[in-house]
Amino acid sequence: MNTSTTSSYRHKKVRRTVTVLAAAAVVGVFSAIVADTLKVITEHYEHDFVHRLAENQYLIFFLPFIGFTTIHILRQFLFKNKPNKGIKEVLDSINNGGKTLPAYKIPSHYFNGFLTVIFGGSTGIEVSTVVATASIGALSSHKVGHLNKYRTDLVCAGLAAGVTALFNAPIAGFMFAFEVFTRKRNKTHLAALATAIFTSYILTRYFFYVKVFNFEVTVWHKEALPYFVLLGILAGFNSVFLTKSVLFCKKFFGTLRNDYVKIIAGSLIISTLIFFFPSLYGEGYSGIKNLTSITQPSDLYILLPFVVILFLKPIATSVTLGAGGDGGVFAPSLFIGAFLGLITALTLNYFFHLDLIALNFIIIGMAAVLSGSIHAPLTSIFLVCAIADNYVLFIPIVIASLVSWLVAHFIFPYTVYTYKATV
Structure with missing residues (x-):
């Protein structure tokens, strides 16, 4: 009887681990798609607007106003009139028991980050991407009942996959999740991070990869x-x-x-x-x-x-x-x-x-x-x-x-x- 119970427990544990890793792989794929598409379209339109500014520099007195106004309208009428708090809301989600990242955070940060940068806002899309991809992880955790207890693992998997996709930097993605968000070291957490990062890296490397900078470093003294x-x-x-x-x-x-x-x-x-x-x-x-x-x-x-x-x-x-x-x-x-x-x-x-x-x-x-x-x-x-x-x-x-x-x-x-x- 005890042997049977132990075997059944192990079987359930293995099945749950496989489910978590499958969810992490899906999170990695969707996080890469979100991060890479946001990066591509932001760079395209930012360069286009900069080119237009070279032709008429006085356009700059309209672009930030258009960007902020559009963000305000979207926030008020589409995204529940709640301000985006950036990384802090992800930290709150991880540190405060039942609080989660709502699904609307994905389009909210995606479009608001895009609009901020292309209209001249002096920042980048990295934090917008991190919150959006963390929200993908949170969303996956409450789509399957028993995954809710792994919410932190999947949130961290999402944001790590997002950083990986943006910079083609899998180790940096892992370290960012570890240093800034949680110091968890259990096997399931580490495996979920590794799975999401790997799928994100592969997808980015073969479909979206473009070097951010072409630095030619040869030596230091x-x-x-x-x-x-x-x-x-x-x-x-x-x-x-x-x-x-x-x-x-x-x-x-x-x-x-x-x-x-x-x-x-x-x-x-x-x-x-x-x-x-x-x-x-x-x-x-x-x-x-x-x-x-x-x-x-x-x-x-x-x-x-x-x-x-x-x-x-x-x-x-x-x-x-x-x-x-x-x-x-x-x-x-x-x-x-x-x-x-x-x-x-x-x-x-x-x-x-x-x-x-x-x-x-x-x-x-x-x-x-x-x-x-x-x-x-x-x-x-x-x-x-x-x-x-x-x-x-x-x-x-x-x-x-x-x-x-x-x-x-x-x-x-x-x-x-x-x-x-x-x-």
Whole structure:
């Protein structure tokens, strides 16, 4: 009798595990489709609008207003008039027992993220994708009765698959779920993550894969190690500035009770900033690509516009999010890090004749600022290595990312995801 009972229990356990893994595979497929299609159409229309701005730069005074207004109308009449809280709502779903992510979060974040970026909002689609794909995982967990107890596993599987698809970075997808959302280590959880990530990676690799950047990294020199530490320290300060800017603007715009005042004010600020500094438009990846062609200037005054952009990007991102845009700090952190890395390398070369490789500092800066912004150094390390499509800079990236994370955590031990939840 006991043997029979034990056998029956094992059979049920195996069957449930197989069901969870099957659900995770389906989540991985749908998450990849959501992430990849959002990436493709956003890049297409963002480039189209940037091209139109080159023909008539005054269009910028209309585009953000159109984007924010459309998002407001959709939110009010189609998406239950509830604001999108980004990563925080996923954390709430995981940490608060019975609370789940409703199905409307999938189209809500998909379309709002798309509209925010293509109309000039100075952020990216990464957080919109993460929440949408996490919602796919949550939806799958309550479509089959006994899967509800595995909701956290499937939510994490969805968001990990989303990050994997966006950057073709499976290890970064896994680390993001582990560092930011849950530290669960049981076999079912790990297997669900691995299954969703694998299906997402395969689908993306063979049907949607396009390199985000074409970096040609060949070598780094150990003599530059102290300067990588310096870059990490500077990145930590910049990360905190980004975090506090976002928190301040969200609080400030939250005091504006009239939604249209909020939209008009936010649109006007963003339009003005982009009018004078076009690289602040959207996620800013084209601005990062342009940095790779810059050589050592004969006069540091040439770097002044880059310093101004470094300061203005957190403000533009914060206003975008405060005024009702959908997004987060992923793309802005990469953008800020790239500019910080370039400025650091060229300034050190100018004053100390160090012959530092600017491209290396651009890439390392991207990882360092992202690490300090989201307090997830492992995610940042493997994500930027995936972006660079090699591990030549792995050691410098590790050093700068860890230093940035420690500095940022020491100055301000919260991220834009955790601040309101803990204070």
